[in-house]
Amino acid sequence: MNTALCEALRPALESAGYRTDFCHNGTDGLSLLTSGAYDVCILDRMLPGLDGLSLLRAARSSGITTPVLMLTALSGIGERVDGLDAGADDYLAKPFDTRELLARLRALSRRPGTTAATSLHSGDVTLSPTELTLTGPKGSVHLTKRECDLLEALLRTPGRLQTRPLLLAQVWGPLAEVEDANLDCYIHFVRRRLQSVGSSAKVITVRGSGYKFEVQP
Template structure:
């Protein structure tokens, strides 16, 4: 199960990471509001922990924008602003739960379990888009004519695109999603993997296209 942690306190992130991974989560960490918005809107996460006070873009604005764009990922807002008015503002902005700092890690994990148990919010390993099905658990792509195996990185990249068909995924968001927010990776690596997944789609006979938006990024378009 994949979790997005948007928190600018790096020491807190470092403290939370072992507890989250120990609970079975794969954790992507982001420390900036604008980057966090792009990752969250990518639609590839099962749950998000969101700090309210972030550089670049505050948590409330980030969440409002994500909900406006149709993002349904469950969000737990985590912040030192824990008064009743603050909690109401967070919930009205689209948060599913609200936990004030300081907190007990056991309570945080229990709240995450509650969020991912809700109907319609559990992770689905199968992603359907147009005439293809991507099984992220088995690393397989199935289309009208065949099924092929994928590498983990190919699968992660294709999943990010197929979960939000028609939605532009910026290069920076895709690099952070697939290689990690702090990875030192060149843009050319992304272009190579886009080539790989286009070839996989062609192999299975799919009409789904990965469209290049020059200077911005990529998006998946389901064929007719």
């Protein structure tokens, strides 16, 4: 989605209670969508690098079921059919009214199996993003918002590599100017949090690539 449209939509989405991440090309979009960390996706059909239809087909073929609302200036019946056949759950033509966009997002979020869980369970820990708490065998600990966001990104994909750029985009936002050292610091913090609640789960460093959350047998 182009930068101007992202910046125009951001205030309305955040005012409606959505925590948002944006990216501006298909390759980054596929990485974000296949992370499994999102409850709903707004996808522009015309993207540089990897177009929206190809992105969506790749995500669906990898098992991603996140509801997708596709935006496009191509509003003919053929284009709509192509979008829906590629795996889109809904289709909205440009130009559009933001009120309609929000209504369609609410409808997608209400579909069975798409509502965000209040807590995440992985191995011997439970994360509550709403309460900012992590609970394990030895009790609970309160988290900062940044720690919670990082743990949420890791817990949603146990055993799966989360690259450094992807974690930075999910936790700080894709446009934030953040040094890699900040991520390393917060990885250290969440490891200490896991230890403090007596968890046997580990955040594993994949040198040169990123991190994995691994649940011990």
